[in-house]
Amino acid sequence: MTATVEAQRVRTEAQQAVRFDGVGKVFGNGKQSVVALDQVNLQVEAGEFVCLLGASGCGKTTLLNLVAGLDNASSGTIDLSSSRPAVVFQEPALMPWLTAAGNVELPLRMAGVGRSERRRKAAALLDLVRLGGLGNKRPHELSGGMRQRVALARALASTADHTSNGDRHKPSLLLMDEPFSALDAITRDVLQAELLRIWRATGTAILFVTHDVREAVRLGQRVVLLSSRPGRVVREWTVDGLAGASEVSTVDEINAELRRVISSHAA
């Protein structure tokens, strides 16, 4: 009986990667204060791919920072059931003095993974992002798209359940903050397809911030729209498996809603 309850508890925990209840974030005090987020309610299931969309300054990055533990919420609760989330930023932010493999190994080293295991895992992750054989290159020897692949492999190393500290039942969570927006259109298109392949291969949950409605609909299973400041969830769409005319009409609908949100803020 106890074992069943325990199994149920683990399963329930594993079904959600992160949950926000009434989350608010205020920067500063008094008249100078900025309410970045207000009463955000959102849940990302284990293994789910959610895209967060909103106008510039609506609090998307703030929200990711709260999940990543880079900042604290002013109100509400964030229930993080995943192993330590990893963030992929617009800029890959690799250590220039380390090789690609060295960059991927870094979070493994910090997690206390032994040397030979680190090497093995870093090589496997570089293979996963199709950089097998380039592990000895330094960041300046790689293209922008390749550097972002290394950053993705490093994030996967950081969030993967490779430790023996009891995180075994926890889902992994990847936070991505406009990771492809600095890339040219062709590279972006290729990396979007790669990210979908990697998401399916790893089963990690992804919370992906973007300004780009097409990107959100192409990648996400669910698209969540935040209002302009303060950011609050105004609407969401299930976009899993959309194609052809229904994909086009959903993109149009989300674009119209995004424009409405932006203009209501400007008014």
Ligand SMILES: Nc1ncnc2c1ncn2[C@@H]1O[C@H](COP(=O)(O)OP(=O)(O)OP(=O)(O)O)[C@@H](O)[C@H]1O
């Ligand atoms: N450290 C901070 N101190 C004060 N205000 C901040 C701070 N960080 C963010 N803000 C403000 O909070 C609001 C939300 O910022 P945030 O960067 O989260 O928006 P965003 O949706 O990610 O924007 P963008 O799409 O342009 O990157 C903005 O008005 C911003 O100026």
